[in-house]
Amino acid sequence: MRSEGIRAIWAVLTVVGVILLFWYAASVPMNIKGVLTEFERAGQQVDPPKAVDRRDMSEFELVIDNPYAIDETWEQDRPRLPAPHQVAEELWETTVEKKITSKRSLIYHSWVTLSATMLGFAIGTGLGILLAVGIVHSRVMDLSVMPWAIVSQTIPIIALAPMIIVVLYSIGIQGIIPKAVISAYLSFFPVVVGMVKGLRSPDAMQLDLLRTYSASSSQGFWKLRLPASMPYLFTSLKIGIAASLVGAIVGELPTGAVAGLGARLLAGSYYGQTVQIWSALFAAAILAACLVGLLGMVERSVLKRMGMAQ
Amino acid sequence: MTNGKAVIEANGLNLTFQTNDGPIHALRDVRLSINKGEFVSFIGPSGCGKTTFLRCIAALEAPTGGTLTVNGMTPDEARQNRAYGYVFQAAGLYPWRTIAKNIKLPLEIMGYSAKEQEDRVRNVLELVDLEGFGGKFPWQLSGGMQQRASIARALAFDADILLMDEPFGALDEIVRDHLNEQLLALWARTEKTIGFVTHSIPEAVYLSTKIVVMSPRPGRITDVIDSPLPKERPLDIRDTPEFIEVAHRVREGLRAGHSDEE
Amino acid sequence: MILVLGAVLLWLFGWWLNSRLASGPQANSRLVRFLAPLIFGLTIIGIWELFVRGLNVPLVILPAPSVIAVRFAGSLPILWVDFVQTIIKGALSGYIIGCFSAFLMAIAVDRWDFLRLGLLPVGNFVAALPIVGTAPILVMWFGFDWHSKAAVVVVMVFFPMLVNTVAGLREATVMQRDLMETYAATYWQSFLKLRLPAAMPFVFNGLKISTTLALIGAIVAEFFGSPTLGMGFRISTSVGQLSLDMVWAEIVVAALAGTAFYGLVAMIEKAVTFWHPSQRG
Structure with missing residues (x-):
């Protein structure tokens, strides 16, 4: 068993290593044209010397003709594809070396996005669980609302995001609330659907057992349905929080927000600051991984305590 | 017994599994020969290695010591030669194939012609009394019928040996009696060599010409009983003194195996 | 009142x-x-x-459904052009490329255990990330037109599809695999006759999840730059002009397209996996 675990770690490290190697390799042809143009401007000899001639040549040919330029493809200011270490440096500089209050600190921007995510997630999850309870207990709600909750999963409802931002702005609401609204409705529907499934997961025999005790429906809820729904709840919470984060990021796009990871992405793409885009992207990825990982840990400990997992 | 030619021969067979809690002796020093046309049952409590032994014959497990030949070859060669049909505890029919298509599965893999496939499907469906059910999907049939279909699937490519791992274990007793009767009739007609794992004493005694009693930790053979019962066996043979005598000896063998540890 | x-x-x-x-x-x-x-x-x-x-x-806050309907009926040509640009060119082509390549990758992952051990945790990790964030990069690489949108969609659908297909290919039970072993079936025989059919419910689960992701990717990517057409473009510019009836009309299109796309895949699923308990009930 232990050797299997070690093998898995090796396998993951190998895959990550291969990805990094591939990334470095890809940076060379991706950036070679830009590097050669810089060299030409600096008066250096490049082959072929004119930018016009280079434009239609393949990147690989240019790399072979100008091998001395390879080093520079990993060090450009605004590369088409920044090398891994450039992204890592930028991440380091903008998190550890900048003060948290600075507008250039990624921690500050991450916090702006995270707070909206968490607020929206809490609202969406709370309402989602309430609606699920309603659906399970009321036949009318089940018939009327449940199909729409399911259909909503097939619709790119995130397209509503720009409108929500602008409409709320026009009635004087801005800042964290509009983004939280988007995060809330994106996490709402997965939670409803998952929670309904979970609350319905007890089988007929388990329900019949409670009936033989003539348990009330609220006793049935607290003692059977709610505990049985926990694994389903956590699964949909993990989906929901990822959706919430995407919602908060997308919510930062349309108004030209100045703070938040989405704003960093957008600003980076306006000014061609690729390193900034990549570092914002990684910050978002790390944030998502932490949130999902944290939920996973809570899930394991809760389910363990409830005797549903080893 | 009848032909006196061994098709399966095990000598000093050992199999040890390495686990976290140390090695487990699934089989120790198993010595057995099975002749052509015999019906051999393996009986014993769980963990006695009866299924493991069957899987060794089928080359689904590799022994760690001793020799084992099937039709004079290694089990793996025998498998490559499609020497046996295997029937598992559950029918394991593919739900996306009809009964007829399920029976064709091994035939497709072994490259039989389309016409040959049709003929064989018809034959084996008749053998297991499932004529007319070829077009049904497995989930439209009862458990007993599904298991019969899986026996038909094992018979389809005419292997001489039939290995059955508790094939009727999940069925109720009435269905089981019926299938036991049918299996004996089928065995009489096809003259196959059958290896049959079970944990039911009456089933083992009723079906077999030879009963192999096994016991656990380490898995080993404690008794081999040649049945004195005639080949012709109606269900009520189970009330005769000879039957009860054999059953008694099997029970004694099982108990002796247990007393080692308690 | x-x-x-x-x-x-x-x-x-x-x-x-x-x-x-x-x-x-x-x-x-x-x-x-x-x-x-x-x-x-x-x-x-x-x-x-x-x-x-x-x-x-006021209209700039919430237009009445009738106003939206009128706008919808009056802007059919624009809506159609946007639909073709975003859904057909961007989402659909990316969906097909992404799902197909993920499927092939899943077969490789299933074949080589080392790949499975290494790639699957990475895939699970990536599947939970906010991948729409790659949109600005891909727009920079592939230009403003639909190619960059298709690229975003490929990245978005790849990992959910990969993870689902790999799980599906491992779905065949030990007993069913042993059965193929007793027939001395080759790898590809057991793949085609057992593991691939058994994987179908999972493959379709991945395909269904991916329909919605594809639309999200194609629309959101347009927020980062697009030619002067497309559903995401229209939504963001109409929002800027405060013509919310047009925004709602586009959302109606997105809703219809999403449901139809999903419904189509679900229908094919029903035909292919008719044997699965979830479809028989």
């Missing part, structure tokens, strides 16, 4: 109707299962209309 009162009455009426249906003798029939959500939906639209008119909600 009368209209608002009307809205309240309409709500009560709709609810009463559905309560009757739900507690009636036909409560489990197909008809009721179809009618109840329909009545609910229509009630909501009715209330929306009455409230917006009754309270004189």
